[in-house]
Amino acid sequence: MTTATAEPAIEDPFASLNPEQRAAVEHDIGSQAPRPLLVVAGAGSGKTNTLAHRVARLIGAGADPQRILLLTFSRRAAGEMSQRASGVLHRLLGRGAAARTQAPVSLPWAGTFHSIGARLLREFAGRIGLDPQFTIHDRGDAEDLMGMVRHEIGLSRTEKRFPMKGTCLSIYSRVVNSRDPLDQVLQAYFPWCAEWEAQLKTLFGAYVDAKQEQNVLDYDDLLLFWAEMAADPVLGAELGSWFDHVLVDEYQDTNRLQAAVITGMKPDGRGVMVVGDDAQSIYGFRGATVRNILDFAGQFTQPAHLITLERNYRSTQPILDASNAVIGAALERHAKTLWTDKVSAIKPQLVLIPDEAEQARWVCSRILEQREEGVPLKSQAVLFRAASHSAALELELMRRNVPFVKFGGLKFLEASHIKDLLALLRFAQNPSGRLAGFRVLQLIPGIGQATATRVLDAVGESSDVAATLAAFPVPARCSVEWQAFCALYARLRTPGLRWPQDLELARDWYAPHLERLHDDFQVRALDLDQLVALSGGHANRESFLAEITLDPPEATSDRAGPPLLDDDYVILSTIHSSKGQEWKSVHVLNVVDGCIPSDMATGNQDDIEEERRLLYVAMTRARENLHLIVPNRFFIKQQSTMGDRHVYATRSRFVTPVMLKHFEESAWLSADKRELRTPMPDSVRMLVRDRARNAWK
Numbered sequence: 001m002t003t004a005t006a007e008p009a010i011e012d013p014f015a016s017l018n019p020e021q022r023a024a025v026e027h028d029i030g031s032q033a034p035r036p037l038l039v040v041a042g043a044g045s046g047k048t049n050t051l052a053h054r055v056a057r058l059i060g061a062g063a064d065p066q067r068i069l070l071l072t073f074s075r076r077a078a079g080e081m082s083q084r085a086s087g088v089l090h091r092l093l094g095r096g097a098a099a100r101t102q103a104p105v106s107l108p109w110a111g112t113f114h115s116i117g118a119r120l121l122r123e124f125a126g127r128i129g130l131d132p133q134f135t136i137h138d139r140g141d142a143e144d145l146m147g148m149v150r151h152e153i154g155l156s157r158t159e160k161r162f163p164m165k166g167t168c169l170s171i172y173s174r175v176v177n178s179r180d181p182l183d184q185v186l187q188a189y190f191p192w193c194a195e196w197e198a199q200l201k202t203l204f205g206a207y208v209d210a211k212q213e214q215n216v217l218d219y220d221d222l223l224l225f226w227a228e229m230a231a232d233p234v235l236g237a238e239l240g241s242w243f244d245h246v247l248v249d250e251y252q253d254t255n256r257l258q259a260a261v262i263t264g265m266k267p268d269g270r271g272v273m274v275v276g277d278d279a280q281s282i283y284g285f286r287g288a289t290v291r292n293i294l295d296f297a298g299q300f301t302q303p304a305h306l307i308t309l310e311r312n313y314r315s316t317q318p319i320l321d322a323s324n325a326v327i328g329a330a331l332e333r334h335a336k337t338l339w340t341d342k343v344s345a346i347k348p349q350l351v352l353i354p355d356e357a358e359q360a361r362w363v364c365s366r367i368l369e370q371r372e373e374g375v376p377l378k379s380q381a382v383l384f385r386a387a388s389h390s391a392a393l394e395l396e397l398m399r400r401n402v403p404f405v406k407f408g409g410l411k412f413l414e415a416s417h418i419k420d421l422l423a424l425l426r427f428a429q430n431p432s433g434r435l436a437g438f439r440v441l442q443l444i445p446g447i448g449q450a451t452a453t454r455v456l457d458a459v460g461e462s463s464d465v466a467a468t469l470a471a472f473p474v475p476a477r478c479s480v481e482w483q484a485f486c487a488l489y490a491r492l493r494t495p496g497l498r499w500p501q502d503l504e505l506a507r508d509w510y511a512p513h514l515e516r517l518h519d520d521f522q523v524r525a526l527d528l529d530q531l532v533a534l535s536g537g538h539a540n541r542e543s544f545l546a547e548i549t550l551d552p553p554e555a556t557s558d559r560a561g562p563p564l565l566d567d568d569y570v571i572l573s574t575i576h577s578s579k580g581q582e583w584k585s586v587h588v589l590n591v592v593d594g595c596i597p598s599d600m601a602t603g604n605q606d607d608i609e610e611e612r613r614l615l616y617v618a619m620t621r622a623r624e625n626l627h628l629i630v631p632n633r634f635f636i637k638q639q640s641t642m643g644d645r646h647v648y649a650t651r652s653r654f655v656t657p658v659m660l661k662h663f664e665e666s667a668w669l670s671a672d673k674r675e676l677r678t679p680m681p682d683s684v685r686m687l688v689r690d691r692a693r694n695a696w697k
């Protein structure tokens with residue numbers, strides 16, 4: 001490394017790291033065969049920061065960025081990691097002041113497991129019998145295809161109701177990702193479906209056939225095929241030889257298949273580093289297993305080195321005390337106790353409030369008060385267990401004109417107009433994809449399921465799809481629309497079309513349909529604009545379709561659009577989507593039994609433990625102020641015959657009486673009038689508890 005004389009003095013970007021972080025960053029630097037490394041660390045202990053420094057250190061020591069595989073949980077995390085590593089690297093190279101203006105280091109192999117898997121599969125497609133033009137089904141598409149197959153093989157007409165398509169896909173996915181046999185998965189997680197084991201096997205076989213015929217892969221296939229390649233002695237070794245370093249963030253949320261990908265590519269663990277926190281493992285419901293962390297040390301042909309980070313840099317000591325108490329009651333975990341030197345006299349608040357409407361008003365008022373005290377809206381977040389829990393608060397924020405952005409709610413790709421447009425592009429990309437074709441064809445007025453099926457059958461047998469479509473005898477009443485569609489389709493299939501022209505053509509064709517189908521077409525048109533804006537970042541249609549399916553934008557514009565015009569807005573987020581982030585002030589809604597733990601998740605002990613970790617994740621997002629809100633009356637949406645109703649709620653079981661000393665409790669009868677705040681005498685507390693219990697008798 002050389003420094004020109006005119007450049008500022010080299011600053012040591014690693015000076016701020018603590019000894020354990022530094023040990024992780026320096027681990028086997030300069031060695032030809034770096035041993036596998038596991039960094040286990042508590043919330044806010046700088047895992048992600050350490051990983052970014054490690055990447056910079058490796059590159060600074062001569063590693064080729066093209067040969068670094070960096071696997072993160074989301075695309076956003078991959079981008080942030082590249083940014084952070086660049087900053088460190090520029091400082092390392094003595095360009096401290098200019099670091100912010102320097103282009104980030106390009107890490108071409110930084111991304112999610114799924115997106116990297118998709119890229120590798122396209123590279124290797126020819127050798128593993130895949131057509132490289134494959135399209136990727138998101139969860140919704142996969143569910144629909146499962147539904148179609150379920151219907152085709154007669155399972156939708158069974159006398160006793162066969163599991164719904166969504167359940168079938170969940171079972172299938174769990175089997176694939178956990179690598180456990182079907183009967184075990186059924187017994188453990190779907191006991192009410194166990195009687196259908198034989199039929200499910202048939203269904204899953206037919207589903208796999210359908211995917212193959214239509215040249216589509218679902219999310220699980222991206223991992224499954226990658227793991228299969230990695231397990232092959234020849235392909236696995238070849239894949240492994242592409243990368244000198246394999247770094248994985250958030251390892252606690254990986255599943256067995258993902259672990260198999262790593263061990264297949266790097267059986268001796270050379271150059272492998274993973275970071276994670278077993279206490280933050282919150283994706284068990286998707287088949288992630290905390291065993292990956294617990295078993296990491298013995299997974300390779302040489303033992304892994306372990307470094308533990310316990311110093312927390314994020315939260316004040318009272319917030320940590322409360323969080324440690326909550327996670328301390330967990331049944332099984334890596335023993336570690338977080339500490340910090342951030343003293344504070346402010347304990348986390350436990351706020352009792354009459355109902356959800358008051359909760360919304362109260363939170364909104366506190367957010368505004370804090371803003372008056374100088375805390376920008378962006379430094380404040382409201383977290384909740386399920387996306388629907390923020391409905392009352394969203395209304396209140398709108399009423400008071402407080403801008404917000406919501407993460408983890410209705411996903412962009414779930415909106416029907418986005419699905420329509422993407423289906424059109426997918427059908428142009430891969431005419432064998434029946435699901436996309438089925439959706440698009442029915443956009444044309446006069447074409448229903450029967451005609452669409454016949455068209456797709458004809459397409460399936462044709463070598464010139466555009467010509468087949470043009471010649472297809474559709475009912476006379478739709479011939480004008482049909483011709484317009486065929487002309488569009490032919491253009492979309494024309495070689496040499498310059499992306500994103502395809503998307504613009506598709507949008508123009510779709511515009512009148514959007515207007516015909518939706519009253520709020522103007523709002524929805526904004527989403528389509530957003531889609532066009534996103535398209536610019538991609539080289540071609542294929543990469544756009546793959547990426548958008550794998551890592552969709554978080555929110556639709558009717559929610560996220562207007563607030564984004566403001567430069568300050570509150571963050572509303574599900575706890576799952578808050579992973580890896582931090583805010584100065586955090587409000588957690590509905591800290592009551594039935595929400596945390598969710599009443600959907602009280603089936604078995606593992607589920608309950610995962611809910612406990614969720615609360616821990618939520619609490620450890622806060623830097624200075626943490627509020628857990630406990631509404632006394634809570635509205636639940638029932639699937640049962642009782643219908644939706646209000647219930648009396650009790651404080652979440654994860655905040656036990658012995659933990660109350662870590663909180664400051666307060667009760668509010670009304671959100672707005674400060675004088676109505678009461679310090680809550682014990683007698684009242686007893687009353688409230690009794691009432692809550694009686695409601696369940």
Ligand SMILES: Nc1ncnc2c1ncn2[C@@H]1O[C@H](COP(=O)(O)OP(=O)(O)OP(=O)(O)O)[C@@H](O)[C@H]1O
Binds near residue numbers: 021043050280579580
């Ligand atoms: N050595 C350090 N000195 C000062 N601040 C640090 C240090 N290491 C990390 N931090 C800060 O601590 C905070 C948490 O870091 P980071 O996000 O990397 O933690 P994490 O372990 O990935 O957290 P979590 O798992 O809870 O999401 C960040 O604000 C980061 O800048």
